[in-house]
Amino acid sequence: MTNGCSHIxxxxxxxxxxxxxxxxxxxxxxxxxxxxxxxxxxxxxGCCDNSPGRHATAHFNSDGHALLRSFxxxxxxxxxxVDEIGFEIPGAPPTPSY
Ligand SMILES: [Zn+2]
Ligand SMILES: [Zn+2]
Ligand SMILES: [Zn+2]
Known part of the structure; x- marks a missing residue:
């Protein structure tokens, strides 16, 4: 893995x-x-930073969960x-649906 994130x-x-x-x-x-x-x-x-609630970032701030994917x-x-980087992981399992 060469994307610089150690949380994967x-x-x-x-x-x-x-x-x-x-x-x-x-x-x-x-x-x-x-x-x-x-x-x-x-x-x-959680919702993104363009949303009124910004709950994805709030979740990181309160729980320290650093790694997310787009939903x-x-x-x-x-x-x-934590690493403040965005990346893609070719071959990763797709995001599940609810
Ligand atoms: Zn990381
Ligand atoms: Zn929200
Ligand atoms: Zn979490």
Missing amino acids: PEDLAPPTVTADGCEDCLAAGNRDWVHLRFCQICGRV EPGEEWWWCY
Whole structure:
């Protein structure tokens, strides 16, 4: 692996998706997110920084889960908050759906 991130699980197995939208927004009764991100540590779905809630970043700040993937259909990129790099992993299992 040459992308500079040390947080990637060796087997690349995606965690189980825990909701069909941003959990924090859904808990507040909102569905006004712009894009969804998918935590690769615990499977939590959170909204992106263009969304009002910015819950994906909030999840990293509160729980320290650094590695996420896009939860948008057709998007395969990953992002690491600690290393501050985005990358793709050719051959990684696709993001599961809820
Ligand atoms: Zn990393
Ligand atoms: Zn949200
Ligand atoms: Zn998480």
